[in-house]
Amino acid sequence: MNRSDLYERSRTGDRIRDLATLAIFTILAAVVSLVIMDVVIYPLTLFAVKNTEAYTFIFTDILIFVVLAVLLLLMIRKIRILKREGRSAGEIAAYLCVHPLQNVLVALFLIAVSVIIILFLYIILNQNNYMLYKLAN
Numbered sequence: 860m861n862r863s864d865l866y867e868r869s870r871t872g873d874r875i876r877d878l879a880t881l882a883i884f885t886i887l888a889a890v891v892s893l894v895i896m897d898v899v900i901y902p903l904t905l906f907a908v909k910n911t912e913a914y915t916f917i918f919t920d921i922l923i924f925v926v927l928a929v930l931l932l933l934m935i936r937k938i939r940i941l942k943r944e945g946r947s948a949g950e951i952a953a954y955l956c957v958h959p960l961q962n963v964l965v966a967l968f969l970i971a972v973s974v975i976i977i978l979f980l981y982i983i984l985n986q987n988n989y990m991l992y993k994l995a996n
Contacts, residue, residue, distance in 0.1 A: 907914040934955065941951045 938951055938955070941954060946954075
């Protein structure tokens with residue numbers, strides 16, 4: 860064992876003080892989360908229940924508009940960067956067509972890998988459950 864480690868050289872009182880500090884931090888984080896929940900989420904939930912049409916408008920239509928506006932601004936920014944680099948209009952158009960497709964293919968690949976991993980875990984856990992059932996009976 861490495862005796863030069865500060866935690867190894869500390870006394871029991873020091874360890875308790877360190878653990879108490881961590882416990883207090885954890886409790887404070889829970890209290891802050893509770894306050895944020897009460898102050899922000901609860902009124903939002905009440906608003907959603909009482910004014911469903913307004914809530915739906917805010918969180919569907921406006922959210923879609925904001926996402927599209929951000930994507931448009933990012934595309935305009937990329938076009939300006941490519942023009943500054945001296946690319947032709949054809950190269951810019953090709954980039955704007957190919958790059959999103961590459962991103963979609965990467966996302967689909969990640970989703971497929973996730974599905975395979977989840978399916979594998981399901982099969983393993985299902986077989987484990989079956990084996991435990993057989994052993995118990």
